[in-house]
Amino acid sequence: MRKTRSIHLIVAASATMVMAAGMAAIVSTPANAATTLGAAAAESGRYFGAATNSFMLNRQPHATVLNREFNSIVAENEMKWYHTEPNQNQFNFTAGDQLIAHARARGMTVRGHTLVWHAQQPAWAQNLSGTALRNAMINHINRVAGHWRGQIHSWDVVNEAFADGSGGGRRDSNLQRTGNDWIEVAFRTARAADPSAKLCYNDYNTDGVNAKSTGIYNMVRDFKARGVPIDCVGLQSHLGTTLDPTYQQNIQRFADLGVDVQITELDIMQGSNQANMYGQVTRACLAVARCTGITVWGVLDPDSWRTGANPLLFDGNGNKKPAYDAVLNALNAGGNNPPPTTAPPTTGPPPITTPPPSGGGCSASVSLNSWNGGFVATVRVTAGSSAINGWRVRLTVPSGATVTGAWNANRSGNTGAVDFTNVDYNGRVAAGQSTEFGFQATGNGSIPAPSCTAS
Secondary structure, eight states: OOOSSOOOOOOOSOHHHHHHHHHHTOOOOOTTOOSSHHHHHHTTTOEEEEEEOGGGTTOTTHHHHHHHHOSEEEESSTTSHHHHOSBTTBOOOHHHHHHHHHHHHTTOEEEEEEEEESSSOOHHHHTOOHHHHHHHHHHHHHHHHHHTTTTOSEEEEEEOOBOSSSSOOBOOOTTGGGOTTHHHHHHHHHHHHOTTSEEEEEESSOSSSSHHHHHHHHHHHHHHHHTOOOOEEEEOOEEOSSOOTTHHHHHHHHHTTTOEEEEEEEEEOOSTTHHHHHHHHHHHHHTSTTEEEEEESOSBGGGOSSTTOOOSSBOTTSOBOHHHHHHHHHHHHOOSSOOOOOOOOOOSSOOEEOOOOSSSSEEEEEEEEEETTEEEEEEEEEEOSSOBSOEEEEEEOOTTOEEEEEESSEEEOSSSEEEEEOOTTSSOBOTTOEEEEEEEEESOOOOOOOEEEEO
């Protein structure tokens, strides 16, 4: 991952134990085994993906290897905040659209990386704080996740929010200073923006049972207990020369909380133990039913953000390294623990609805993601038994509340009774079908059932 932070590597305490476990796991490969990483992973219902960028999709030999070997891709940089919203409320989805089109044409899934991160923020966001930054974050999640709604397998909703060191606490950042509930708000907002995507928390130096991974574990356990929508945890696994002996144990304890685990940014420093470690990581994932996939952070060694470490599965000419064979053999030998196939639940308070129209016309419902001092609303407009060519929704915001922004709708007013009308691309709604818009506001309270008028 091309990041501004330094490389953080976990050095395990027991290299002898690791190497012994790796030697014990050498197995033969069936004659009819899959011959690519993606196909082999798919045999057990998993994915094996790689990070790339749109400008690399036609670069050789990168493109040939990417298209042949992987059944999932993730944008290394082009879905991050600085790239998708370089200026406030001016969005750039071109590169991400290209990646998704490339993936869909080849039957690949797409991971989204990342909606919210303290690093690689655009300059305008770095200069915000407090409520202004919180509102900007919510708007960003709504617009970005909403744009790719239904097209993303898993979103890294929040990235690297926990600090290194022995405490296991939160990282100090401009986002953290908006209030300790900011991660919860981000996940609730993402669920409303794209109910079908798996929602993940992603971090590094969390590959074994340690203070940092335990801090994240406690957060996930709390979120699950309170109904905060979180579906998966991403372990980046930027590794050195040994693997933490509690790696699989750590995957299993998160899985036991009822979330999936994904190895999201795997790369391993080249050396005599590289192939063995790649095999160990793969087998650890296969051993846990809820470990649903692995992504390597690049395709060819020269692609890697770890300059000179040669940490990937292919050299600069696209040749397979011994680490590739170790992974493929492990995938072909595994597969006894297929991951669950249930879709992520939609959580949060039920929407306030108006009765659906029995004939022509439209109805509207609203759901809120609230925090102390503000909220974001998602409004669904549903046509009756006849198609509509336009709509107007009127709702009353709570006393003292002020609407500060809206998306996918034109707005008239910001306090009291506020009217929203369709924009040019979402006015026509087929009979019985729906479209959505949203807005953010300061203040607290509930919203009565809105009215909808068709045109």
